[in-house]
Amino acid sequence: MRQPIVIANWKMNGSAEANRLWVESFLNLKADLHCRTAVCAPFVYLSQMVELLKGTDVGVGAETVSVADKGAFTGEISASMLKDIGVTYCIVGHSERRTIWHESDENVAEQAEKLVAQGIAPVVCVGETLEEREAGKTEEVVLRQLRAVLARVPAAQFAAVAYEPVWAIGTGKTATPETAQEVHAAIRAALTEADAAAAQTLPILYGGSVKPANARELFLQPDIDGGLIGGAALKAEDFHSVCAAIDAD
Ligand code: 13P
Numbered sequence: 001m002r003q004p005i006v007i008a009n010w011k012m013n014g015s016a017e018a019n020r021l022w023v024e025s026f027l028n029l030k031a032d033l034h035c036r037t038a039v040c041a042p043f044v045y046l047s048q049m050v051e052l053l054k055g056t057d058v059g060v061g062a063e064t065v066s067v068a069d070k071g072a073f074t075g076e077i078s079a080s081m082l083k084d085i086g087v088t089y090c091i092v093g094h095s096e097r098r099t100i101w102h103e104s105d106e107n108v109a110e111q112a113e114k115l116v117a118q119g120i121a122p123v124v125c126v127g128e129t130l131e132e133r134e135a136g137k138t139e140e141v142v143l144r145q146l147r148a149v150l151a152r153v154p155a156a157q158f159a160a161v162a163y164e165p166v167w168a169i170g171t172g173k174t175a176t177p178e179t180a181q182e183v184h185a186a187i188r189a190a191l192t193e194a195d196a197a198a199a200q201t202l203p204i205l206y207g208g209s210v211k212p213a214n215a216r217e218l219f220l221q222p223d224i225d226g227g228l229i230g231g232a233a234l235k236a237e238d239f240h241s242v243c244a245a246i247d248a249d
Contacts, residue, residue, distance in 0.1 A: 002202070003201075003203065004034070004036070005035055005037065006036075006243045007040060007160070007162075009063065010234065012042060013042075020048075020052060023058075026240060032244065037059070039058060040123070043062060061159075062090040064090070079111075083119060089121050090115050090122055091228075092124055094164070112149050122149075122158055124161050127163060127208070128166060155195045156195060158202055159203075160202065160228075161191070162204075163184055164228060165180075165183075170231060174218070175208060180218060187204050203226050205224075207228035210229050
């Protein structure tokens with residue numbers, strides 16, 4: 001019913017040579033996978049990645065996008081520019097963007113809207129901080145972040161929702177499968193309220209210290225339909241092992 005997808009988020013990593021080697025290794029390995037895959041890379045490497053992955057079923061995504069269309073916005077990259085070079089996915093609302101660049105819920109929703117207008121599918125990230133979890137606010141925060149995007153973009157246009165608890169990102173602390181499932185179920189319920197049909201088919205991904213050793217137990221949960229992978233996506237072999245944790249139906 002839902003097609004699982006595992007997405008690499010390279011963040012600010014990579015080089016022209018390393019990327020070429022990564023793609024070569026991953027394409028050699030990927031024949032046995034039972035999920036869709038995509039790689040989100042820094043802006044400057046997106047054209048290279050589109051070229052390297054041309055004719056394959058591995059998607060290419062950006063890691064953020066401007067809310068502006070064009071003009072005097074030094075350093076920004078618009079959704080139409082991403083479309084122009086053949087990018088098909090884009091992460092929005094990653095916690096690093098929300099925290100370090102102070103992107104608001106409204107900002108994230110606008111990004112998603114700009115992307116969808118260009119036919120690019122947003123990977124919508126949500127997640128609570130440790131403080132918010134300890135204050136019992138996980139669901140409130142995650143659903144507030146999600147509903148802000150749903151107010152502007154129909155769920156059917158999303159590539160995925162990615163639940164990434166901030167305390168689990170790059171820390172080696174993974175949410176237990178049960179903890180993650182609880183939040184994923186709440187996300188599914190909120191999506192169902194918005195669009196019941198889309199909620200059944202939209203993948204909800206878990207992200208935060210996913211690695212080959214813990215991917216399988218996470219992916220076995222009923223509402224975890226894949227992952228958004230940081231550190232473990234930097235080596236093609238590790239990323240392949242995480243993807244291989246998705247079983248055939
Ligand atoms: P890590 O897998 O390195 O914890 O990063 C997760 C993440 O932020 C993916 O977007």
